[in-house]
Amino acid sequence: MKIVVMKFGGTSVESPSAISRTAEIVEGRRARGMAPVVVVSAMAKVTDQLLAAAAAAERGDKTGALAISSRLRNRHLDAVSALLSGAAAGTVHAWMEEQFQALDDLLRGLAAVQELTPRTTDLVASYGERLSSRMIGEYYAQCGLNGAYVDARTCILTDSQHGKAVPLEDKIEQQLGQTVMPLLQQGRIPVLGGFIGATESGVTTTLGRGGSDYTGALVGRGLNAHAIEIWTDVNGIMTTDPRVCPDALRVKTISFEEAAELAYFGAKVLHPATILPAVQKNIPVWVLNSKDPANHGTQITAMAAHSRSPFKSIAIKRKLTIIDVVASRMLMTHGYLRAIFEVFDRHKSAVDMVSTSEVSVSLTVDSNERLPAIAADLSQIADVKYEGRKALVCLVGENIRGQNGIAAQVFSAIRHVNVRMISQGASEINMSFMIEEEDVEEAVRALHEHFFRDPDPDVFDVTEREGLSNAIATAQEN
Numbered sequence: 001m002k003i004v005v006m007k008f009g010g011t012s013v014e015s016p017s018a019i020s021r022t023a024e025i026v027e028g029r030r031a032r033g034m035a036p037v038v039v040v041s042a043m044a045k046v047t048d049q050l051l052a053a054a055a056a057a058e059r060g061d062k063t064g065a066l067a068i069s070s071r072l073r074n075r076h077l078d079a080v081s082a083l084l085s086g087a088a089a090g091t092v093h094a095w096m097e098e099q100f101q102a103l104d105d106l107l108r109g110l111a112a113v114q115e116l117t118p119r120t121t122d123l124v125a126s127y128g129e130r131l132s133s134r135m136i137g138e139y140y141a142q143c144g145l146n147g148a149y150v151d152a153r154t155c156i157l158t159d160s161q162h163g164k165a166v167p168l169e170d171k172i173e174q175q176l177g178q179t180v181m182p183l184l185q186q187g188r189i190p191v192l193g194g195f196i197g198a199t200e201s202g203v204t205t206t207l208g209r210g211g212s213d214y215t216g217a218l219v220g221r222g223l224n225a226h227a228i229e230i231w232t233d234v235n236g237i238m239t240t241d242p243r244v245c246p247d248a249l250r251v252k253t254i255s256f257e258e259a260a261e262l263a264y265f266g267a268k269v270l271h272p273a274t275i276l277p278a279v280q281k282n283i284p285v286w287v288l289n290s291k292d293p294a295n296h297g298t299q300i301t302a303m304a305a306h307s308r309s310p311f312k313s314i315a316i317k318r319k320l321t322i323i324d325v326v327a328s329r330m331l332m333t334h335g336y337l338r339a340i341f342e343v344f345d346r347h348k349s350a351v352d353m354v355s356t357s358e359v360s361v362s363l364t365v366d367s368n369e370r371l372p373a374i375a376a377d378l379s380q381i382a383d384v385k386y387e388g389r390k391a392l393v394c395l396v397g398e399n400i401r402g403q404n405g406i407a408a409q410v411f412s413a414i415r416h417v418n419v420r421m422i423s424q425g426a427s428e429i430n431m432s433f434m435i436e437e438e439d440v441e442e443a444v445r446a447l448h449e450h451f452f453r454d455p456d457p458d459v460f461d462v463t464e465r466e467g468l469s470n471a472i473a474t475a476q477e478n
């Protein structure tokens with residue numbers, strides 16, 4: 001059995017028409033003799049709205065929280081009415097009413113105590129995928145796809161780090177074998193919600209924002225899938241975020257290592273943890289466009305295609321803070337860096353970039369609510385300053401290994417921009433630097449113009465750009 005895990009993101013399931021498009025895509029895979037397992041996100045923006053409702057409740061704004069929930073309820077009930085008919089419509093409507101009753105009770109409770117724990121945040125956030133997966137599972141059953149809804153929390157077992165739970169891979173494999181495999185053997189198409197999981201004692205958890213990609217990869221790993229497909233709203237991994245550079249090109253193939261680096265350094269198209277489960281079993285990952293399923297997308301494989309261009313893509317990570325730690329009194333003592341990193345470890349904060357000199361260390365972290373506590377702990381060992389609104393730009397490509405003069409090209413393309421920190425990772429496939437957030441779009445456009453002016457057609461899809469320039473030329477002639 002050639003299992004293919006197909007993950008559809010929020011925009012791919014944003015409306016009844018988008019959901020019926022996913023059914024056609026899944027049917028296409030089945031028609032090719034594959035056995036699809038579908039992982040869906042919440043409908044577009046639903047997770048943001050659920051978190052906004054939880055935040056309103058925490059402030060004591062019960063009316064505001066319930067108003068958000070009521071809008072979500074209407075949106076989901078309308079979608080069920082458009083997608084389902086007969087007894088199934090009635091059953092799913094009734095089930096959704098129950099879900100929203102429970103959500104409203106929860107929000108009322110939160111508003112009464114004005115307290116929101118990570119555990120409860122996960123519970124509120126989980127509704128998005130719980131609702132979308134049941135609705136889509138029932139729709140796939142009704143539209144002739146033989147869909148079978150599976151509550152992902154029965155399979156995706158995790159530890160209890162709420163908000164960023166760590167999957168228990170062996171347990172997941174076992175559960176998938178017991179729950180999903182038999183459905184596949186009966187020729188059914190299992191539909192699971194991404195992002196959500198549960199501890200072994202049944203407490204709901206989530207894998208972190210954007211985590212449905214990760215679920216897709218975990219399911220692929222657990223079932224030994226033939227391929228993992230991440231269906232989204234762009235043509236694949238592009239040379240940079242197309243929202244920043246509308247002339248970004250599709251990258252046809254990219255290595256696991258390059259894709260992981262891009263995802264980690266901010267390319268939202270993939271969740272950073274997605275690649276590892278696929279690498280472990282050497283399962284190819286595809287990034288594809290649900291609005292243009294005929295497009296070939298991007299293939300992520302073990303080996304990178306050789307390219308004339310030094311870089312494959314430019315990632316942007318915003319909302320970062322630089323922390324400068326200066327410790328003249330620690331001069332020449334050992335254990336200094338360890339003491340600093342222990343602080344970040346204690347606060348479970350990942351550091352993106354580090355630069356050091358004899359007495360000073362600069363580090364960058366995601367701006368988060370733990371910063372004041374981190375700074376307070378660091379000030380026990382050194383003088384500390386921190387400054388937010390920074391962005392990291394990361395250029396990724398296998399071809400920069402050992403190439404001379406690349407850094408000079410990068411920094412001359414952005415010579416008008418004030419660069420705060422620079423790093424070339426040990427992986428030798430990325431070059432990153434930190435700038436003010438307000439400069440980031442201009443810098444990325446300048447770099448994109450410089451490095452992708454003459455793209456290698458073996459690696460990048462240049463046809464769209466050619467199409468555009470032909471259209472411009474024709475318009476000018478006429």
Ligand code: ADP
Pocket residue numbers: 008009010011012041210231232233234236237238239240241242243266267268269270313314315
């Ligand atoms: P989904 O809801 O399908 O998971 P996301 O919004 O999480 O989709 O990710 C897709 C978005 O990622 C795109 O719309 C695009 O704006 C953004 N993006 C950022 N960097 C890149 C890149 N290098 N290639 C493609 N998309 C990117």
Ligand code: ASP
Pocket residue numbers: 009010041042047048128194195208209210211212213
């Ligand atoms: N719905 C979740 C989020 O918005 C997970 C995902 O879409 O990947 O973060």
Ligand code: MG
Pocket residue numbers: 009210213268269270271
């Ligand atoms: Mg995503």
